[in-house]
Amino acid sequence: MKLSLRTEKLNSQNFDYRIDHNSRVTFSKSADSSKSKNNINFTSEHFQNSLENLWDYIRADFDEKKSKNLIPKNKRFLKRNSTKATKDKNGNKTFSQTETSIAREFVIQLGSEKEGFFSDEDSQRYYEQIQNFIAEKYKLTVLKSDLHLDEAVPHLHIIATSYSFKTGEFSKEFNKKNSYEAMQREVFRFCIDELKIDLEGYDKKECLGADYIAPAVYKREKETIQKAQEFCKNKDSLEKQLISARETILSQKASIDTQKDVLKRYEQDMNELELQNKELKAKVSTLEDKVEKLKSEIFKLKQELKQRSNMQQHQKVRKQLNTTEKSLKSTESELSSLISTERSEIDIREVEQFITDSTGTDRRKAREYLRLREEFEKFKDRPDWQEAEEINIKELEQELLEAEQELLEAGFKPTEKNKVYEFVNTQENDVQNDEILNNTL
DSSP states (O other): OOEEEEEEEEOTTTHHHHHHHHTTSSOOTTSOGGGGGGOEEEEOTTOOSSHHHHHHHHHHHHHHHHHTTSSOTTOOOOOSEEEEEEEOTTSOEEEEEEEOOOEEEEEEEEOBTTTBOOOHHHHHHHHHHHHHHHHHHTTOEEEEEEEEOSSSSOEEEEEEESBOTTTSOBOOGGGSTTHHHHHHHHHHHHHHHTSOOOOTTSOHHHHHGGGOOOHHHHHHHHHHHHHHHHHHHTHHHHHHHHHHHHHHHHHHHHHHHHHHHHHHHHHHHHHHHHHHHHHHHHHHHHHHHHHHHHHHHHHHHHHHHHHOOSHHHHHHHHHHHHHHHHHHHHHHHHHHHHHHHHSOOOOHHHHHHHHHHOOHHHHHHHHHHHHHHHHHHHHTTOHHHHHHTTOOHHHHHHHHHHHHHHHHHTTOOOOOHHHHHHHHHHHHHHHHHHHHHHHHO
16 A cells, blocks of 8 residues: 655645635536545634635734733744845846745545555544644644545545644744655654554655664564563562562571571481480490390300209209390390380371372381381380280381381382471572572562
8 A cells, every 4th residue: 555645835826726625615527526525624713714814813823922922022923925036147136026835735645546545434543643643743733624535545635834823933844955755754654653554555665765674673673662661660560579579588588597597406416316326336236245145155054054964053054044044135125125216217297198198009008117116116115015915026126127118118208307408408599599580670
């Protein structure tokens, strides 16, 4: 679709004709009179039906503003005619009168019969926005506009004056060099960027000249600007997020300090336990040596008992054997208790949680471990119960150890010291990441 835009200065010879033509007072051969009723007309309160009346109307407004000190007193009104001096071929000066233009017509058309054009409804919407853009961009006062829908292609006629009834000044935008070409570029860009009209009929680079930006590049730049504007709008929200992030970091640091204290106490407890464990191992080693000696002594006593034929000597050896066996039983019981204390026991609550989280064989292994654990705890320090229930505490302890091994193989992982380190390190990494985010914000 093509954009067609032309402009023309209005003077006393053509002003009345353009008004009559645009208003359909005079007949147009290219118009369908049956559709002329569909034309959309706008007439400003400042509109005058002749250029002479327009000059007088503007002069009266100018003088009124000047009398009310709304414009400087030394400000002069625009001359209706200017004298221009030129030289002829012989070098003689000649003077000519040129009429000053205070009104201008703009004719704008989107599309063509060949390429297609917009519907009447879309045309009204687009042309109204283009009219407002031109008036604002070039500081013009629109006196009259006519949207012709009775010809082959909808188009807009705008009659405007360069005088501002708000400031009492004349716009000088069209006095600049190449102002017409600049206006074409600005309107063309407005149609592409704001109205989203794809003007394929134009060579965009040629039309926009040095201001041309490839569509993809322009889109990226526009998105960047929009993001920056959005960031500024959300500044308050971002500041609140930053304050919240700082508070979170401080809270996490306090949590880490607390966990470090817990870890320190835990390490102290571990050191104490290791020391106790060393002492227990030494006692275990001593008791194990004692057991071996007692067993060896019992073996010798039993051999000696077989060889003794004298009753008195036999009873003496028997008595000594009984005493040694009791001592062995007591030593083994003490040894069993120390071994049980030395071994780091699994927290029952963790096993119960493992039962809740697991299924099938793993769950059965965990339950079997708890059963054996409960039975072992019940009988380990009660030799009388062991004898009454015919419980072999060593075999029971061995079953418990095997059940514990199967539980570990099933995937159960008891709490370990390194998990405390892992927690503290994770918290420190989180705080470092938050500090990086904080610095970025």
